[in-house]
Amino acid sequence: MRLDAVVADRVLVGDGVRPATLLLADGVVRSVAPVDHPVTGEVLRVGASSIVLPGVVDTHVHVNEPGRTEWEGFATATRAAALGGVTTLVDMPLNSVPPTTTLAGLVAKRAAADTQLAVDVGLWGGAVPGNLDDLEPLWEAGVFGFKCFLSPSGVDEFPPLDPAGFRAALARVADLGALMVVHAEDADVLDAAPHPPSRAYADFLLSRPDRAETEAVGRVIEGARESGARVHVLHLSSARALDLLADARAEGLAVTVETCPHYLCFDAEALPDAAPAFKCCPPIRDAGNRDALWQGLLQGVVDMVVTDHSPATAAEKGRGDGDLQQAWGGIAGLQVGFTAVVDEARRRGIGPEVVSRWMSRATADLVGLGAKGRIEVGADADLVVLDEAATTDVDVTRLAHRNPISAYDGRSLAGSVTTTVLRGELLHRDEPTQRTGRLLVRPGARGVTQMKQR
Template identity: 40%
Template sequence: MEIQRGHYGLCDESIFEQVIDAGRLVVMAGIVDSHVHVNEPGRTDWEGFETATKAAAAGGITTIVDMPLNCSPVTTSVQALETKLACMPGKCHVDVAFWGGVVPGNQHELVPMVKAGVVGFKCFLIHSGLDEFPNVSEADLHLAMTQMKGTNSVLLFHAELDSCGCTDVTGDVTKYETFLASRPREWEQDAIKLVCRLCLQYKVRCHIVHLSSGDAVPIIRQAQSEGAPLTVETCNHYLTLYAEEVPTGATEYKCAPPVREKSNQDVLWEAIGSGVIQTIVSDHSPCPPEMKNPETGNFMTAWGGISSLQFGLSLFWTGAKEKGFSLRQVQRLLCENTAALCHLDGSKGSIAVGKDADFVIWDPEATIMIETGMIQHRHKLTPYLNRPFYGVVHKTIVRGRIVYEANQPIPSASGQPILLQ
């Protein structure tokens, strides 16, 4: 069954059947956000399973996939994965799956991590911002992809290469254009050329995370046409925000790759419509507010990451509605394709007999004004404050259990870790 309007019966072996009359609201498969930095253990003061999954539930997300950084230890070994799992019981309001990490020298951990249940791996082609998660070289990638051949796992790339030495850009550090000039589009293009070449060579599934540069779209399209098993995501901040509107000192807008110009945003929307970009995610990457330099407004030293997990459906739908996208396309981009990326499409991402009873019930015509008091993330700093968006979540249901209901207390945590078998 695809998107439905009306009432829908829900059942789970552990609870009695219940009927929810959704009226004229949309009943859609629960959203799968495949790019979330939970940061627990080790940096739970940045975010954590309790707060991140509450935010997810409030946003209609029924499954998140946790990134292998910025937690400590980083998830680059089976032992680190076990450490993460040990801190989760009783905290998760939605289901949680896990990415592993590829760093120099850990290629022999990759197959064991696949067997332990990670959905795939992420690597950086440039400094990640954390010394404990170093970027890989091309030689490291050859080793990693040799190990991954035959596993059907997927390798995610933070695709920036410092290929033109632009990190020493001078200018007013409170001006967004100074930061933007320090991470030019060429970095993404050069990195993506490398990814495409290796993807075609090894035929290992590859995925480019948070594409921000529209200039890279022709490179990706060409590789896909040549048979590269390559998929691409972009994020709500690249589709909603643009460089020309960023105020001086507003470091809550900083992320990497950076939010670029309005004309670039238009190219990304076109790439979504044509199928070059298949998934839309949050890249929720929070930090304590002081790490954003609110007193100085210094973009160059502020932490790079945008908090938005709770509002992904509203953010995307507002733009998609304006562009003429259908609700069916929304489900494909936010649910089906993200689930397929992570090998979760057997149980998540669509409404069908035999799959988990994961749903979001929402009103696409109502508007929401994002205010501090409604935010479930641990920290409330976000560039979307005091801005209206279309799309209001009424209920979120995970495996037949209501985990969020508007204007009601959030129920006790019933989410589960997901480990691939």
């Protein structure tokens, strides 16, 4: 159903929450009027316990299609996104086969996504050994930036960059005016850490020490200083890197950083052993570290929150029968990540409008989507309604992502996403085949026409 207006007592307009009537047309917000403004047509009237926020923009999602669609696919991932208030996601270039490291890989990815999308989707490109000459064609074809690893990714078709390769890729990215997003764990530190077979989460944590992140973050910062490239640190887990990042920002370097709901909502001491649903890399750390990440967000050192939704089959997650060194590392949280952060923020006296800035506006700005992640005249009419009086009881068997495994299973979260609107279109929660999403390309990309003709 195409909406003509949304009326609510609490709407996050710009940086403030106020009563408003949003007048919608042609998929955008045409006017922000007083709450008692006359309206006609299809009108969504929002209850007093709910707040209207911009749709979540999740810039770190692993869809895995084509090639590993049994892990996750565009239909299931975007359906989960819509149910969780995510109206735009940007898909990572690895775990699919082929990876998005060449034009051919990009064509395959776009073909797989075509006609399957419940929400809007953009694509990252990848920087791997030997593909320097592929970066410019991918950039011109509309990827939003490039992802690289400084340690093994877990899949053979997406190897990490060594120090020389990282410097060369950063130089090329700087020449393009592009963005490099980095999985920042140091390979040498990881190799030197103990990693015996074990079902104990404490042993897994020792195998991914804080120093692996601090060393790698230091290298990312030095690379930004040396090359002038824009860099972004992915899924920060260790709060010990916060001072490095704050100093880099004070120096004027173009360095941004994200963290994830699982680092903000869980702590290592409370995690069960032999439970691969909680395994991710870098790992969930202790409660003091979690508190420091929250402080990093409030102080502006950490810019944004993304899910890093990285699901796998039961066979992959269960590999090793509870041995956490063997199980696939990745947390499936696309549908509940936003609500989980709202719930934890509430415990800390932080309102959903602040969470929205971290999960909608900041992420949209990272990838240059100026019409996403905000409610203002001219912006896309992408909206999420959060009922703060309701509760979300997470049952993994009722989540929409492909494989019923999630660290959030069994949690009771304060708040519930009740309505999602994409470019003015009400997304029906009981319609699993609704296909209203579009493939997005980087604004200003010159090679889009040629790609469409391939």
